Amino acid sequence: MDTALYHRLLEAIRQLPAIDAHEHLPEEGERLSQPADVFTLFSHYTHNDLITAGMSREAYDRTQDAAVPLDERWAIFEPWWKLARHTSYCRAALIAVQRFYDADDITANNYAQISERIQAANTEGLYDRVLRQACGITKCLTQIGRIPQANRDLLVPVLPLTQWAEIADSAQVARRAAKVGMPVTTLSNYCEVIRSDLADLKNKGVVGFKIHAGIAPDKANREAAETQFARLMFSSGEHQQIVPGDALWTFIIHETIAACGELELPVSVHTGILWTNWQDFTVEHPRRLIPTILTHRQTRFDLYHAGIPWIREIGIIAKSYPNVWLNLCWVHIISQRLAIAALDEWLDLIPYNKILGFGGDYGKPVEKVYGHLQMAREDIAKVLAGRVTDGYFNEDEALNIARAWLFDNPNLQLQQTNSVLGENHLSFGGPQPESVQAC
Ligand SMILES: [Zn+2]
Incomplete structure (x- = not known):
């Protein structure tokens, strides 16, 4: 590779703004409240x-x-x-x-x-100093299980998609219905509650909903789901908790994904490698999503983590289905060489508007967002310098692609979601906090 070209591109890429397409960062106050x-x-x-x-x-x-x-x-x-x-x-x-x-x-x-x-x-302004000033990040899409109560100029929420399918009992259905002021006696009523809740959350600034490939739903069976819903609502004395794999759970997941499509809310999906030791990551294979992607063609799917280790298979998925985007969140810190290989192959496979180039994927150590972004910039510069050296395109086009991956593509996705951005949102309640997981 032409080293001078690489360093020239890297320096130019360092000047570009970035949208951080996936984090778990809570409000800054949470970090400051703990010893560091x-x-x-x-x-x-x-x-x-x-x-x-x-x-x-x-x-x-x-x-x-x-x-x-x-x-x-x-x-x-x-x-x-x-x-x-x-x-x-x-x-x-x-x-x-x-x-x-x-x-x-x-x-x-x-x-x-x-x-x-x-x-x-570890003082007030840490996020601004690290994320905005050092990184050049304008927005972080963050998943903390609720809408952040502060730092809304930077933190843009993405929430769990399974929250409506997970039902403890009929009283929980009644509470969700009361929240949006709609009566529920049938499954169709409940689906209207979900749509209303989704629209309300979107109005409050939520820009997407997340699921993971390991629980990609099977084909929906409406009749079986209605039977289970009626039993849940009207049979007394039995505990009727709805869990993944139940006919009702599967039906509600499909309805929620469809409603996200109608409301222009993308569905984010964890694929591949898991975040702690001793887990079977093969259950998160991206191929498990194909039936869902085919069923919901109006819904945008934002597939996370390059499907590691199945970077080639997820590349073919993105090439095959126009409703799929590939999000390199977490990837550059799993392996820079693997990230470079993925981006280089994907340039052959996928139009460059379908790649979101960076997401820090951190919770507490916000400083490492900078470290991760620096690594992402290096990986992007290496791939693009190689392509310029090999005569595929010139330096100007290389920078256009880098800007698309780091800023324009996620920005276009946010625009399509049609959220109100660039102003401080009011503080809202949102769903109950859940335990925060990584990835
Ligand atoms: Zn994450």
Whole structure:
């Protein structure tokens, strides 16, 4: 590769604005309310690699306990850090300390000093300094299970899609109906409640709903769903909790996905690799989504994480179905080389307007959004420099593509969703908080 060309492109890409297409960032106040130190940078994802290296879960959890003295936590951490430090997960932490805490590395000699600097910087305006000023990010699509109550100039909510299909009992149906002021006696009534609720949430600034490939619904059976709904609502004495796989659950998921399409709300889908050790990631294979994608052609599907490790298969899915976009959230910190391979193949396969190039996918360590974005910019510059060198297009076109991946494509998606953006939303209640998971 032409190194000078790569660095020229990288520098130009660093000047571009970015829309962060997926995060789990809560309101800034939540981060500021907790003690912060060097281990804050290892509070997300890196635990996977430390544990894979050989660290026990109990030892890892101890590094995250601020009540344990810092030097004791470092002694637990250091042997595994030395082994895991070259993974992409860990690189984001190293870039973050270089950019924000004036340190070249994280070592026995400087962990205490880095910790002091992180705590000193854990003050109001942290999000603005990191996300807006250092990263050039204009919006973060965040999933925290509810609508954020603050920082709405930056944080744009995406909520769980399964919330209407998960039904504990008939009283829960009645509460949801009362919330939108509609009576419910039939399944059709309940579907109207879902549509009304979705429209209301969209008016409050919600820009999408999330599901994961592992629970992609089977074909809907309306008759079986109506029977189950009637039993839920009118048979007494039995606990009738509705769970994934039930006919009623499946029907409601399909209805919700269809309603998202009608309301121009995209459906986000986790695909591939999972976020902790000891899980069977094969259940999240992107191919499980194909029947759903085919059934709901009016709904936009925003497929996350490049379907890792099935980057080629998800590329063919995006090539085949015009209602699919590919979102590289989380991908650059899983493996930069894999991200480069995916983008390079996808340039052959997919029109470049269908790729969303970056999503940090962090909760607490907001500084690592910068590290991740820097890695994304490097990956994009490498792929595009290779293409320019090989004569596919010129540097101007390379920058057009980079801008599309980092800003224009997610921005067009937000415009299509037709949400009110660029102004502070009022604070709204939204659904009840759920436990926040990564990815
Ligand atoms: Zn995520």
